[in-house]
Amino acid sequence: MKLVWSPEKASKAYLDTVKLCGLLQESTEAELISAMAAGWNAQMIVETWSRGGATSTSIGLSNVIHQTGGRHICIVPNEETKTEYKSIMEKITGMSPEIVIGEPEETMESLTGIDFLVVDCERNDFSTILKVVKLGNRGAVLVCKNVSSRAVSDFRWRSVLDEKSKSFGRFFYQSEKD
Numbered sequence: 001m002k003l004v005w006s007p008e009k010a011s012k013a014y015l016d017t018v019k020l021c022g023l024l025q026e027s028t029e030a031e032l033i034s035a036m037a038a039g040w041n042a043q044m045i046v047e048t049w050s051r052g053g054a055t056s057t058s059i060g061l062s063n064v065i066h067q068t069g070g071r072h073i074c075i076v077p078n079e080e081t082k083t084e085y086k087s088i089m090e091k092i093t094g095m096s097p098e099i100v101i102g103e104p105e106e107t108m109e110s111l112t113g114i115d116f117l118v119v120d121c122e123r124n125d126f127s128t129i130l131k132v133v134k135l136g137n138r139g140a141v142l143v144c145k146n147v148s149s150r151a152v153s154d155f156r157w158r159s160v161l162d163e164k165s166k167s168f169g170r171f172f173y174q175s176e177k178d
Contacts, residue, residue: 010039034060042116122146
């Protein structure tokens, strides 16, 4: 089975995220990321988040699971960050995704079937996480945000993904940090 695109779900997620993020005045890449997650009918959405980070992407992803019926898991480094994240998400969306405390590289090993992964590369090493992530059988969409141009020039897919043991998805999205 492969990822199948749904333009209707993508459009709805995009517009809903525009509305929700309008409340924060944080319109960024969140609309595109949420549209991709909904459009590909993501069932296992995992993201990394660090204290003080933007929440617009998380808000969009939380909205997506209402359409797809999937799970949204956010990995945070510690209890303080969990409290901050949960408070922000509940205030804006009225709910909070599943929150797991730990280092992404270690936590990813216990999660299986990930079909939509968002890594904040400002605080996490994308290539290290990709080496341990267990992607879904349908394929996966891998999103790397807050990427510097230097990090991109040093990144090589071949050094991360073993073609025999990993399937990877349709998009690799980068948002260059200003």
